[in-house]
Amino acid sequence: MSVHRPDGDALAAQLASLAAQTHPVAALHVRVDGDGPPDDVFARSGLSVTVERGPRLGVLGGFIAALSRALQRAEPCAAFAFCDQDDVWEPQKLAAQAGAMRKGAALCLSDASVIDRGGRMLAGSLFALEGRRPPRDFADLLIRNTASGNGMMFSRAAAELACSMVPAAAPDQHALLHDWWVALCASALGPVAFLNQPLLRYRRHAGNVIGPAPVARPSRRLWGAGAMSAEFRAKCETHYALRAYLLAALLAPGGDRVRGALPLYRDPGLAAFAAPYGSAALRGDRAARQSLWMSALGKAQLKRAGGEHDAECARLALARLGRDA
Numbered sequence: 001m002s003v004h005r006p007d008g009d010a011l012a013a014q015l016a017s018l019a020a021q022t023h024p025v026a027a028l029h030v031r032v033d034g035d036g037p038p039d040d041v042f043a044r045s046g047l048s049v050t051v052e053r054g055p056r057l058g059v060l061g062g063f064i065a066a067l068s069r070a071l072q073r074a075e076p077c078a079a080f081a082f083c084d085q086d087d088v089w090e091p092q093k094l095a096a097q098a099g100a101m102r103k104g105a106a107l108c109l110s111d112a113s114v115i116d117r118g119g120r121m122l123a124g125s126l127f128a129l130e131g132r133r134p135p136r137d138f139a140d141l142l143i144r145n146t147a148s149g150n151g152m153m154f155s156r157a158a159a160e161l162a163c164s165m166v167p168a169a170a171p172d173q174h175a176l177l178h179d180w181w182v183a184l185c186a187s188a189l190g191p192v193a194f195l196n197q198p199l200l201r202y203r204r205h206a207g208n209v210i211g212p213a214p215v216a217r218p219s220r221r222l223w224g225a226g227a228m229s230a231e232f233r234a235k236c237e238t239h240y241a242l243r244a245y246l247l248a249a250l251l252a253p254g255g256d257r258v259r260g261a262l263p264l265y266r267d268p269g270l271a272a273f274a275a276p277y278g279s280a281a282l283r284g285d286r287a288a289r290q291s292l293w294m295s296a297l298g299k300a301q302l303k304r305a306g307g308e309h310d311a312e313c314a315r316l317a318l319a320r321l322g323r324d325a
Helices: 008-019 041-042 058-073 093-102 127-131 138-143 157-163 178-188 218-223 229-249 256-261 268-282 288-305 310-320
Strands: 028-033 048-054 107-115 121-123 152-155 192-203
Touching: 008 041, 028 058, 041 048, 048 256, 058 157, 058 178, 093 107, 093 192, 107 178, 107 256, 121 127, 121 152, 127 192, 152 157, 152 178, 152 310, 157 178, 178 192
Parallel strands: 028 048, 107 192
Antiparallel strands: 107 121, 107 152
16 A cells, blocks of 8 residues: 555545455555655554555555565565555455456456545446456557556566566656556466456545546546546656557557558558557447557657657657666
8 A cells, every 4th residue: 555645534444444354454565655644543453564654756656665565575475456545445355356366367357336535436337437348468458557556456476577677766767557567567477357346446536646537528538627637647648659669569460450440540651550459449449549549649749759760759758758778
């Protein structure tokens, strides 16, 4: 758990839901990211809690730092789950996901219901609300993140791979979100399981950096209006563009057959770039089409910056993220 200036009542409800799990929480590692409550708030939960305090790292850095420290203390056979500071877990969450992990999954995702700040139900299914589809493989996750950190459980091997490849000093130069990065690492190692049941209550409020947006209003996820902060959107465009280049390299050839299937992006010179999204668009995956558009925005930025070819644009994307080609 990474905590930054939490609402006291929401944090108390989350800690109580962890203590009420039918599959006991072996240990809870909390990183107070800058400002947070005193240690006794966590101690009163009755859980085995370790609290670490550090400078403000943000969502990605805070969770990766917490996971790195938890790895040092966990048993070799441990599985890990991210925990937000303001959600509520259903009592069977860990038990259900642990069952999927025992069957060989490297990553287990679950659906969630959506509640407001006061706990009132807004939607019975996060996946239905946003028109999400569970990821089938690594390429699906590169197209767009459909893994919410609060609904994930993953293997020790995935945790180790994710933490070993992200520089602690500047993690956001490598990855966009902690859940997306860990999901990519896990899907590269083994199967992804999806439990089509809401195993937690996802709290939506005005302070979300990124939050659930109804599928009927897809532009909210792209342009903000409460679903995505301006600062986060600025980071998204370059990251999505870079993932588009990775996808093109992974899945080419095959662009020609889907060139006409993407009304958002008709430039015939970008067929290879669009190919990975084509199959998703043809099967009606709205979220993938949104991500295609975000990638297109990032790619346009890189071209204006002087990238004439895909390889040069990819180098520019890496440079913008502070990484060497």
